[in-house]
Amino acid sequence: MSIQELKTQLNDFAKDIKLNLGSVLSEEGSAGLTQKQIIMIALGSAYAIKDNTVVNAVLNEASETLDNMEINAVKAATTIMAMNNVYYRFTHLVSDSSYASMPAKLRMNIMANPGIEKVDFELISLAVSAIEGCGLCIDSHVSVVNKAGISKEGVQSSIRIAATINAVAQALAINNV
Numbered sequence: 001m002s003i004q005e006l007k008t009q010l011n012d013f014a015k016d017i018k019l020n021l022g023s024v025l026s027e028e029g030s031a032g033l034t035q036k037q038i039i040m041i042a043l044g045s046a047y048a049i050k051d052n053t054v055v056n057a058v059l060n061e062a063s064e065t066l067d068n069m070e071i072n073a074v075k076a077a078t079t080i081m082a083m084n085n086v087y088y089r090f091t092h093l094v095s096d097s098s099y100a101s102m103p104a105k106l107r108m109n110i111m112a113n114p115g116i117e118k119v120d121f122e123l124i125s126l127a128v129s130a131i132e133g134c135g136l137c138i139d140s141h142v143s144v145v146n147k148a149g150i151s152k153e154g155v156q157s158s159i160r161i162a163a164t165i166n167a168v169a170q171a172l173a174i175n176n177v
Contacts, residue, residue, distance in 0.1 A: 032154025
């Protein structure tokens with residue numbers, strides 16, 4: 001299934017989401033990001049929301065732009081964030097602040113050598129962290145991508161992509177009720 005075919009599955013109540021999907025997946029609609037970054041963020045977001053229809057449509061689109069190594073790096077970013085977002089959200093939200101100073105003792109080597117540009121890995125991680133609601137992780141990734149030269153507009157674009165991909169999955173779920 002293509003993104004275009006996915007859009008046809010969105011009912012009238014999701015007209016704004018359909019239009020947003022067409023917009024955020026283009027460089028014109030996602031200022032501050034390259035087309036490759038846009039599709040990586042969209043794919044990471046799709047993996048994070050765990051909807052097979054959305055994943056397959058975005059993966060179909062991604063396979064035209066990304067090679068297998070890049071797709072695996074997106075999978076790695078999404079997977080490591082699934083772990084980190086739970087752990088660091090806990091350390092941030094728990095009343096006892098001593099947990100935040102304890103070593104995580106979780107293996108995270110992929111973050112040092114992700115197989116793609118570090119900034120791209122961080123953008124994917126940022127989008128996934130926004131979906132999964134880890135404020136501590138969001139702050140960390142925003143800081144890293146800003147230092148790497150991504151503008152505030154680029155950061156906002158990555159979150160707009162994540163938000164739209166999430167809304168597509170929500171609309172599809174509502175269709176099935």
